[in-house]
Amino acid sequence: MARSAQSTSNIRLVALASTVGTTVEWYDFFLYGTVAGLVFAKLFFPKEDPLIGTLLAYVTFAVGFLARTVGAILFGHFGDRIGRKRMLVLTLLIMGVGTFLIGFLPTYAEIGVGAAVLLLVLRIVQGIGLGGEWGGAVLMAAEHASDEDRGFYASWPQIGVPAGLALGTVATALLNLGGPDFFFSYGWRIGFFASAVLVAIGIYIRMKIMETPLFEQAQRSDEIVAVPLGELFRGYWKNVILGCGIRYIEGVGFNTYGVFIIAFLVGTMKYPRIEVLNSVTIASIIMIFFIPFWGRLSDRIGRRKVFGGGVIATALLAYPAFWLMQQGPGWAWLAIAVPFGIAYAAVYGPEASLFSELFDTKVRYTGISFVYQFSGIFASGLTPIIATALVAKAGGTPWLVAGYMVFASAVSFISLISMRRFYMRVPGEDAAARLESAVTAG
16 A cells, blocks of 8 residues: 555656646747737738738747657657656757747847748747657656556646646736737747746756656666667558547647637737637636546546547537637637637547557657657648638638638547557556566565
8 A cells, every 4th residue: 555655646746747847848839829920920020911920920830840840759769769757858948948038039120031030940949849848748647657547647748738828828918918019029028038937947846757667667678779760660650640640630629729719819800819818718727627537537438439529529619619709709718618628628638648558668759759749730830820821711700710620620530430450558568567666676
């Protein structure tokens, strides 16, 4: 019983450390996404055409997702070669430095096109850091957890996404209180400067956790491979392809309700910026509680059932949500809270454990990082661009965007069903690691 209590305490510390770290990382990343549609289109790009400025701002947003794939391959390689923990500290530091420096950037009015170039470079730095962050944080929790509660604890790092988004939107809303002149001149920079404090806290906590027992078991068994990426595509290419398809609606859903919707409701619908930011914040807070709920349920009834239910719910709610948004700013919070805070959480909650169980330990860091980040290029990074173009094509209405969400849901659901043939569970692997650890300790 004492050993069991100690094990429970350890996994909770690991899960907490992963959650705090991902919260910091996603605060940095989504602070950029939130500010991109509100500020960067005006301050860093030519002002002759507002639509072009917004699209260019979102292009730099999308480039971050390309850089995340590079980070996934780079840190996935070393995470599978030398360990998960070391990569977590390094990725957090890289992400934090990139975000902090964005706060110092000169604008287009001051140095011309150089401002956009510098912004793009720092966005790439952000993306590289975040590319290795998610996979490592998820595996620290998933590989420490038992088979019975892997879905629950692996969902904890996922909480960092809505928590980081909530912090980013809250920071933006608070800085807006100083008025438009303050916000567009200096206020938006404060949010980026604040990341330095959050990064310091995250690194401090992560230094206290240990390497995962599954990776240590792989080292003892001499299962470490020289080139994890090559091994991944030799033995797991079907899982990689289907994993990218499964994540399609997750990326589209988040970046529609969490990023694009802010610029759409403020710019097209002319709703008050503060009310829109508050609506996204409310949905994010709701999601914080539903992500572990759905993660726990996935331990009880299965990952695919919970994930698939979330995909169907997201598709069914797309048109009603956009219709409700157009009934006035007072309805926007409800139109975002239900599909984003609850239905989307059913997709995102079990996703970490679902992906972790697709690959063996020797390629798991590389595998889940690549699937998550590479699919993010088209599922996440392009979504604000596609949605903005669809609204313009539809004369300012969001119906084509809703249709795009239904299409993405269909792709994900078909991929989820197809994965039944290749789905890989590893229930005995962590049990064997824990048994060996107990024998050695005894």
